[in-house]
Amino acid sequence: MPKRPNWQTTCEGFVCKVCWNNFSATDAAMKPRVVPQCGHSYCLGCLEEIAKRSGTQPPTTRCPFCQRSTDILPENFAINYSLLDVMNSMNEVKDRQRPAKTKKGEGILVQCFENQNHEADLYCTSCKEGYCEKCYMRAHEKSRVMQQHRAVKMSDKPEVIPMCPNHPNREASFQCIVPRCLWKVGCSECRKLHHKDHEVVNLLRQIKTSSAEMKECHKLLQEKKKTLTSHLDDITKSLKSFDSSDTISHHEQLITEQFGQNEDEPTLKKYRIFVFYEKKQLECQKKDISFQIRQIEILEKKLLKKWLQKVNFQEPELILEARKNLRKEIEKRKVFYKLEEYIFDPDMSDRPYRPIQPKSVY
Ligand SMILES: [Zn+2]
Ligand SMILES: [Zn+2]
Ligand SMILES: [Zn+2]
Ligand SMILES: [Zn+2]
Ligand SMILES: [Zn+2]
Ligand SMILES: [Zn+2]
Structure with missing residues (x-):
């Protein structure tokens, strides 16, 4: 079973795990910046917000993932060019693989995992991927283990639950609806830590x-x-x-x-x-x-x-x-x-008119 990087199953592209927006090569605030202490990347906008909220002088930026902190200002963090390169080449591959039909706007809704020109109608609950019927059969008949997999119709694919940005191994359980809150979602542990007195809603x-x-x-x-x-x-x-x-x-x-x-x-x-x-x-x-x-x-x-x-x-x-x-x-x-x-009167003192419309004067 070929493995896909995690980002593809959770989101279309690379996202900043704080604000859940896609990184961008063109938007300055959405460029990925590397935290020098640990190498994790977030968008500049979020890192600056974290620094601003630290309340210390000079402001410290604590990596949301590993909690290592630095007092270097986020604007001086290096841009993650290799991530931008990968994003770029992914887009090129996508463009090339996209069938001519897609460009006319009639393309594929969900790509088959085995061939991006196929429409996936099945979702394998074990592989967590979509397949067209043919490719599903071909991919799953090979091994006994794969034969145990269960497929559902694409429309019955279960909802994907995002991971907690602070605890990437845990599923998020709530969404914070306080607009000024830094974290859009969180797990139970984050509730006390980052969302004290915040109004939250059940994520599922x-x-x-x-x-x-x-x-x-x-x-x-x-x-x-x-x-x-x-x-x-x-x-x-x-x-x-x-x-x-x-x-x-x-x-x-x-x-x-x-x-x-x-x-x-x-x-x-x-x-x-x-x-x-x-x-x-x-x-x-x-x-x-x-x-x-x-x-x-x-x-x-x-x-x-x-x-x-x-x-x-x-x-x-x-x-x-x-x-x-x-x-x-x-x-x-x-x-x-x-x-x-049309209601037509040969003396044409009124403009001929459609039956349900009021007469309009010529
Ligand atoms: Zn962000
Ligand atoms: Zn880190
Ligand atoms: Zn499978
Ligand atoms: Zn296929
Ligand atoms: Zn958490
Ligand atoms: Zn909150």
Whole structure:
């Protein structure tokens, strides 16, 4: 069984174990800095916060992992360039292995452990990895031990619980919701040590709530997409009817009958302008609806991908984005009609209008 470094199973990339944000080569505060006393790396932002809170003069920085301290200021800690190099080459490998499809935005939700071009539909509870069915069979039939492994559907993968930043061998049990608190999560021992009088919430419950919320948002987005798709369908039919010479010549004939051959010209002109602008407007709306659908598809995919990772700790941004999208409501009833369904009066004193809409004055 090939071993993967621990970071990959817990997070997409390298994170600072204090703030749980990804290290970055470009953001100064998020560059990894090496604690000179021990060699552990954290982001500059967190190290400076630790130094500031030490209350000593000069400030001391205590490594959260091994507790060794130094009075060298974090801004003078060396940048962990080798970590940045590894991050960089990991990204390059990822880009290369990414199938062409992914670039168009239709890629894989969870990569198969054996081949990153496969979609993983199974999760092995022993390997703690995702596999496509074929690769799961191939990887697990080889040895008796592997045959004992149990696979579940990817969607049934258990939630991943982050480790305590201060006790990396222990699972975190709570999330601290005090904004000025340095540690986002902690174990029972940390409760007295770092979170005295802080309001904390049960981490597992928090993860489950956030996971359920993501799933709920995904479902609601799917429903919204369905309505929008039916609107798109209606608007396409409506546009087609504006190209049909049958209805148009029928309307024009009615106008001519109303005004007589010699007097019909101004009204016919009025009618043709109506057709022209109504069509233009519909084309704009069609573009807008297609755009909205595309946006929902991207969001839906992001949510599903994130949800399937089951690292649903600290994911409110994606949920907020989904809720924001869902707040923009759309009409559920039919809003686009074919030209022949418009209320049309040959004297054209009113602009032809859609059945459910109030008359708009020309
Ligand atoms: Zn940090
Ligand atoms: Zn250390
Ligand atoms: Zn396995
Ligand atoms: Zn596979
Ligand atoms: Zn702890
Ligand atoms: Zn706290």
